[in-house]
Amino acid sequence: MEDLLRSIRNIGLALPDPTQLLQLLDPDPEVQESLAQMLALNHQEPEQEDQESDADDDAANSDVSSDAGVADPLIDSDLFKGAVQALLENYRKAADKERDALKKEELALRTPKPLKAVPLKALLARQAAEIKRREEETYVAEFNPETGRKRREFYLPRQTFEGFGSYSSDKTIQELERIDIKQLQAPKRFEGKFLLCQVASRLNLYASCTFIAVLPSGVGLPVSISHFTSNLRLQGHDLDSHLPIGTVLAIKEPFISLNHFSKGGPATGGKTIHGVRVDTPSDVVILDPLDEEDKKVIRSVEWKEKVEASEGDDGVKLALEDVPSESVWRDSPAKVNGRGCLWLQDGPLSRLAARWARASSGSSKFSLPGMDRVARASLRQRTRSLIESFLLSDRPGSALRELTAARLAGVLSVEQVEISEDLELEGRILHRLGRFQQALEALDGAWAHSSHLSQDMEALRGNCKASALMTLQGPSPNDISKFYFDSEKEPTPRFEISDYLGPVEVRDIPNAGRGLVLSRDVEEGELLLACKAASSSYAIDEGCRGVYLMRYTVENEVTSTTTQVLAATKSIHAILDRPQLALPILGLTAGPGVPHSPWVSLPYPVPNRKPPTRDPAGKESLAQALEKPSINASYVNGVLRFNAFGPAASPGTSKEDDGDKKDGKFQDEDRPGGHHQSSDTSELSRSTMVHPLPAILNHACLPNVSSVFFGDIVTTRALHPLKAGTEIMHQYVRGEQPFLSRRSQLSKHGFRCLCQLCQMDERDGEENCKRRQRLVGGSLPMLLERSRILLKSRTTGGRDGKPEMAPQAEEGNLESHRDLSDSLIQLAQEVIQTYSQERPKLRPDLMSIYQKVAEHRSIYDLEGAADAEMRALESVGAQLGGGAARRENGDGPSPPSPVETLERLPDLHFDGAIKSLLSLACISILAGDPSQAKEWVRSAFRAHQSTICGGRDVFLDRWQGVGYLVVDRGVQLPLSEWI
Numbered sequence: 001m002e003d004l005l006r007s008i009r010n011i012g013l014a015l016p017d018p019t020q021l022l023q024l025l026d027p028d029p030e031v032q033e034s035l036a037q038m039l040a041l042n043h044q045e046p047e048q049e050d051q052e053s054d055a056d057d058d059a060a061n062s063d064v065s066s067d068a069g070v071a072d073p074l075i076d077s078d079l080f081k082g083a084v085q086a087l088l089e090n091y092r093k094a095a096d097k098e099r100d101a102l103k104k105e106e107l108a109l110r111t112p113k114p115l116k117a118v119p120l121k122a123l124l125a126r127q128a129a130e131i132k133r134r135e136e137e138t139y140v141a142e143f144n145p146e147t148g149r150k151r152r153e154f155y156l157p158r159q160t161f162e163g164f165g166s167y168s169s170d171k172t173i174q175e176l177e178r179i180d181i182k183q184l185q186a187p188k189r190f191e192g193k194f195l196l197c198q199v200a201s202r203l204n205l206y207a208s209c210t211f212i213a214v215l216p217s218g219v220g221l222p223v224s225i226s227h228f229t230s231n232l233r234l235q236g237h238d239l240d241s242h243l244p245i246g247t248v249l250a251i252k253e254p255f256i257s258l259n260h261f262s263k264g265g266p267a268t269g270g271k272t273i274h275g276v277r278v279d280t281p282s283d284v285v286i287l288d289p290l291d292e293e294d295k296k297v298i299r300s301v302e303w304k305e306k307v308e309a310s311e312g313d314d315g316v317k318l319a320l321e322d323v324p325s326e327s328v329w330r331d332s333p334a335k336v337n338g339r340g341c342l343w344l345q346d347g348p349l350s351r352l353a354a355r356w357a358r359a360s361s362g363s364s365k366f367s368l369p370g371m372d373r374v375a376r377a378s379l380r381q382r383t384r385s386l387i388e389s390f391l392l393s394d395r396p397g398s399a400l401r402e403l404t405a406a407r408l409a410g411v412l413s414v415e416q417v418e419i420s421e422d423l424e425l426e427g428r429i430l431h432r433l434g435r436f437q438q439a440l441e442a443l444d445g446a447w448a449h450s451s452h453l454s455q456d457m458e459a460l461r462g463n464c465k466a467s468a469l470m471t472l473q474g475p476s477p478n479d480i481s482k483f484y485f486d487s488e489k490e491p492t493p494r495f496e497i498s499d500y501l502g503p504v505e506v507r508d509i510p511n512a513g514r515g516l517v518l519s520r521d522v523e524e525g526e527l528l529l530a531c532k533a534a535s536s537s538y539a540i541d542e543g544c545r546g547v548y549l550m551r552y553t554v555e556n557e558v559t560s561t562t563t564q565v566l567a568a569t570k571s572i573h574a575i576l577d578r579p580q581l582a583l584p585i586l587g588l589t590a591g592p593g594v595p596h597s598p599w600v601s602l603p604y605p606v607p608n609r610k611p612p613t614r615d616p617a618g619k620e621s622l623a624q625a626l627e628k629p630s631i632n633a634s635y636v637n638g639v640l641r642f643n644a645f646g647p648a649a650s651p652g653t654s655k656e657d658d659g660d661k662k663d664g665k666f667q668d669e670d671r672p673g674g675h676h677q678s679s680d681t682s683e684l685s686r687s688t689m690v691h692p693l694p695a696i697l698n699h700a701c702l703p704n705v706s707s708v709f710f711g712d713i714v715t716t717r718a719l720h721p722l723k724a725g726t727e728i729m730h731q732y733v734r735g736e737q738p739f740l741s742r743r744s745q746l747s748k749h750g751f752r753c754l755c756q757l758c759q760m761d762e763r764d765g766e767e768n769c770k771r772r773q774r775l776v777g778g779s780l781p782m783l784l785e786r787s788r789i790l791l792k793s794r795t796t797g798g799r800d801g802k803p804e805m806a807p808q809a810e811e812g813n814l815e816s817h818r819d820l821s822d823s824l825i826q827l828a829q830e831v832i833q834t835y836s837q838e839r840p841k842l843r844p845d846l847m848s849i850y851q852k853v854a855e856h857r858s859i860y861d862l863e864g865a866a867d868a869e870m871r872a873l874e875s876v877g878a879q880l881g882g883g884a885a886r887r888e889n890g891d892g893p894s895p896p897s898p899v900e901t902l903e904r905l906p907d908l909h910f911d912g913a914i915k916s917l918l919s920l921a922c923i924s925i926l927a928g929d930p931s932q933a934k935e936w937v938r939s940a941f942r943a944h945q946s947t948i949c950g951g952r953d954v955f956l957d958r959w960q961g962v963g964y965l966v967v968d969r970g971v972q973l974p975l976s977e978w979i
């Protein structure tokens with residue numbers, strides 16, 4: 001990838017955009033041909049660089065281009081196309097070698113060969129060169145190396161290849177036996193063994209993190225750790241301080257790979273680069289000089305090679321020699337990754353306290369002997385800074401443990417004012433952990449000690465109160481409105497709520513694993529779940545903005561994108577920080593054919609309706625500092641692939657992600673806050689989030705609930721009144737799509753959908769379904785294009801967007817509208833023939849056809865237009881009452897009727913249905929029937945409230961001023977007065 005990009009830049013072309021990046025490995029020759037063509041036409045423009053460049057420079061640039069003369073764009077593009085084709089060819093050959101190497105490694109597992117030591121100096125030199133290469137790439141991603149000017153956007157594509165096997169150990173070091181170079185073979189997984197090593201080089205971060213380790217025998221070995229960090233932009237000291245030179249590690253049950261870079265490193269073109277490939281961070285144990293057991297392991301060997309340890313932030317070197325526990329109160333770090341608190345490691349007080357809790361079973365007192373008043377005050381300050389730093393690095397679990405340990409050690413809260421400050425800090429940590437009731441108790445305690453809270457703390461207290469209430473009652477329409485508008489404003493919206501569980505229970509469902517079932521009757525629009533993502537990754541998060549990562553998996557030929565990879569990294573780190581997340585995340589299934597994790601057999605956790613009270617001593621949670629769950633990263637990838645939601649770039653929603661294949665099933669109505677947002681909707685810009693409880697929902701193409709995103713929150717509401725005992729089900733793939741597309745997209749989940757819609761489609765027969773798909777996929781787009789041109793000719797040219805046409809042209813146009821409407825009706829008839837005669841009105845393929853008919857008819861036949869909109873509504877399961885109910889099943893206009901009403905909400909296409917209802921309101925106004933218009937507007941509002949909610953403001957924001965009928969006759973619906 002890096003070679004390809006460098007060459008493209010060198011010949012003066014712009015880099016492939018995110019959509020083109022995803023086409024690089026497309027085997028289709030036509031895709032490759034058009035990709036080469038597009039790349040060849042896309043020259044690097046000076047304006048790709050930062051606007052900051054001054055006007056003189058711009059003038060100079062334009063001079064240069066005029067001096068260069070005007071090249072013939074066609075000749076140029078042919079030349080460039082040839083060059084690009086050659087580059088793409090080379091790139092694909094290198095990718096093939098990469099894939100072949102992975103396959104070969106899998107075969108070679110049967111015949112591993114002894115490992116030959118590579119001189120340490122050579123390894124260190126190669127590592128230094130790799131780090132330099134990374135730094136250069138990052139520089140070029142940000143600056144034009146020739147002009148030194150900053151580019152407008154940081155753009156760093158990266159690609160990794162992985163395949164065959166992923167390892168994780170569930171043993172402790174004490175259960176394993178140490179091995180060294182003599183026993184090592186490759187490729188091989190060493191069960192029952194561990195490798196002891198020291199970090200001997202700086203770190204190199206691509207997607208995984210690589211360093212050179214030195215074994216006690218003095219032999220060097222590269223080590224690559226997957227899911228090392230979710231901040232792919234880390235480099236230099238910030239990166240190195242995660243595992244400074246001299247850190248002693250134990251790698252549990254290591255896998256020695258023929259190419260340690262496979263999984264998370266840059267492609268090596270199939271080269272053999274032996275080393276340790278660590279697939280999951282929980283396999284790496286940082287040996288802690290504060291721990292007696294760890295000290296024993298370190299001292300049990302003689303280290304042949306002396307590694308010069310690097311200095312910590314405080315200028316003290318971290319080395320093998322003993323760190324006395326007094327150093328905790330003398331030199332303990334004030335910042336994560338300062339000396340003594342390294343990658344994913346808890347703070348020193350938690351580590352000491354956890355060991356004390358384990359050894360003493362809590363009978364003795366945890367204390368730091370010999371600490372005077374001054375030392376205590378200084379340690380308190382450093383501990384508070386460290387805790388702040390944990391919060392900044394999204395590690396509230398470590399923050400709470402450090403606070404608990406500090407309190408146990410008597411480091412905190414001696415003076416009244418300190419007590420209050422420390423309780424405030426505790427309140428903030430508990431708030432971040434979503435324990436709002438407990439946070440409130442801490443903040444109340446802070447107030448009780450000082451009779452005062454800062455403005456920020458008052459605000460936090462208010463927030464805790466509201467969130468605690470939300471845990472009990474679910475978000476109110478006002479809360480939803482706030483989420484909606486905030487997710488429009490925020491580029492990476494995340495909200496502090498804890499999960500709300502409505503009247504639903506987790507139950508076993510015959511032939512479908514677990515599912516969610518109603519515990520009582522519910523009403524239309526009733527809130528059933530409101531849940532926050534356990535981990536979420538946005539493409540524009542600080543740590544990955546501009547980094548476009550593609551991970552290609554050889555076995556299933558699936559490409560995962562940046563946020564899909566990073567959501568897994570974040571989930572793993574979240575579980576390590578808060579082990580209580582292991583069950584909700586690892587207790588999910590990881591796709592058909594993947595054996596369930598041991599967590600799946602445990603009762604699935606549901607939110608506590610009565611939150612436990614605060615536990616200031618919190619001893620039980622201290623043990624978490626030592627007992628990190630073992631995590632199989634490949635299982636986490638599967639969980640994300642089969643359970644995560646993947647909203648588009650803009651905050652909003654989509655149904656469950658279909659994993660990594662692109663099928664465009666993301667629906668506008670699922671992301672209500674999305675329409676003001678970025679237009680970048682490429683796969684590489686999507687966010688990925690895992691919402692544990694909603695992930696238990698099973699699929700139905702014909703759902704009975706609507707799941708909607710607001711940032712990292714998903715709400716689920718009943719679409720209709722439902723009876724107790726009903727299983728609630730939502731869509732993994734769009735039910736609006738043709739049956740055969742749905743079936744093919746669902747195939748990866750390994751089940752056959754038996755919902756009513758699928759049963760109806762099956763009864764229609766495969767041939768009819770195919771014919772229907774051809775009509776809707778082939779004939780309809782052609783008619784829609786004709787419609788677009790016709791409607792455009794009518795709406796352009798006039799002042800204020802109003803049509804302005806000569807009467808003759810208008811007359812001619814009317815004929816065209818009639819013709820088009822007739823053609824659409826004819827198409828509808830052909831589609832209707834593909835349905836079995838007994839089939840009820842639910843025929844979603846007809847919706848867009850009837851809506852188009854209505855648009856054209858509204859120009860010359862209002863009644864006919866209304867009839868078409870009503871048919872559109874019925875085609876997606878809405879039931880109409882009043883006059884509508886008496887209409888014939890033919891295609892003629894309905895007889896004059898009293899007030900028409902919406903009796904039952906649609907099952908599918910909610911936004912489409914709201915649009916039809918508002919179009920009907922416009923038609924009623926044009927027909928001089930405002931009370932009917934009002935009725936339709938109210939029905940539209942009801943449909944909105946029952947699916948999205950948020951009240952009037954959200955409804956108006958979404959629908960005010962939107963053209964419901966493209967040919968707008970100046971109808972202004974007084975929406976705000978009628979709802």
Ligand SMILES: C[S@@+](CC[C@H](N)C(=O)[O-])C[C@H]1O[C@@H](n2cnc3c(N)ncnc32)[C@H](O)[C@@H]1O
Pocket residue numbers: 511512513514515588589591592642643695696697698699700749750751752753754
């Ligand atoms: C996201 S999980 C849903 C929760 C899952 N039932 C569980 O026990 O963890 C998706 C998996 O649930 C099962 N599933 C979902 N919808 C189903 C349906 N309509 N019929 C049968 N199985 C279904 C399939 O095994 C699918 O791969």
